[in-house]
Amino acid sequence: MRTIDLSPLYRSFIGFDHLASMIDAASQNEKQASYPPYNIELLAEDKYRITMAVAGFAQNDISIEVQENTLTVTGKKEGKENTSEKRFLHKGISERNFERKFQLGDHVKVLTADMEHGLLHIDLERVIPEAKKPRKIEIGSNLLESK
Template sequence: MRTIDLSPLYRSFIGSDHLASLVDAATRAEKQSSYPPYNIELLAEDKYRITMAIAGFSQDDVTIEVQENTLTVTGKKDSDNKDVERKFLHKGISERNFERKFQLGDHVKVLSADMENGLLHIDMERVIPEAKKPRQIEIGSRLIENK
């Protein structure tokens, strides 16, 4: 197992403790399976889309939840359909339950989700508050706060 020495980050960057904690969490995270397959697209400068191939799942079988900076997509099939015994000559479509987690960046908001042709589309946008946007400070100027 590889370890990453993050001490140069702590010396070089202000606020790198958040970056370091994200790297630590990523290295400690359990290995996720590759099911279901997904794409992450950049639609515009601050707009993103996750597309997941979830053939065989209906809208009622899928749950999408955002908590803090983690997007969790869970698919659970009803066990009622398992009562019917089926014989497959070839089974290439997986019908297993899944849970896929995505770590969202700061200020990323989930806008919408829809399903079409066995694909789940989740649209997101990064909305940076005005207070967090860069601003230019002129030399010789003074910030005066109203009390």
Template sequence: MRSIDLSPLYRSFIGSDHLASLIDAATRAEKQSGYPPYNIELLADDKYRITMAIAGFGKDDVSIEVADNTLTISGNKQTDNDNADRKFLHKGISERNFERKFQLGDHVKVLAADLENGLLHIDLERVIPEAKKPRKIEIGSKLFENQ
């Protein structure tokens, strides 16, 4: 896959630097490896769940952070000196460190995270503020009263 340099376009993104950062994040996401594998589920109209397969990682090895509509999940496995003496005939369970980022939409909040049986579940919900929700206007009604 080829890499596209978007830095000359930043001069044109005056006041729209958020758009430029989204484009950069999208190109970086394409370069990520497939580790660890994950699913994104739609549980209800505005509820989602991200499930990641992180076998071998415990609660203390995983960090979950949300900043600027970006959910960052990173795993940092401490090397165990006891495992240095072990000899594997086949090692298929990867215990390498990882970092996976997800761009969250506006008004998406992380509700909970749980680690069970080697699967990390992160529940999300889109909470639309009352002012942004569509409302029905009756014909002939007055929205603003003269004071």
């Protein structure tokens, strides 16, 4: 697997160190196992849905946290049943704990989370504040007088 040296970015881009950190974090996430499988869906222009296959997990086994621009979904089975007594002919449903992280863009907020039929749905929306939206400036207008 290729590794990327980001030290030139840290040296020459002042104030953009968070961008290099995001690239570094994304490359670390690529090394992460592909469990549990997930989809990222675009529902509308600024609405998204993450759907994760979490078969075997109950609602109280899963925690969802947002800190800064990172969404972390963690699944932990508290009391594992005695699986040594079970005899499987085929075991395809994984019951291992997981932690999956997603980097969120600026102004992306988590709206809801719901579980149905072994699928965890997390709805997100990008809400751009009015101050950040583009605005048209009329030629000949004095912006200082309007305040």
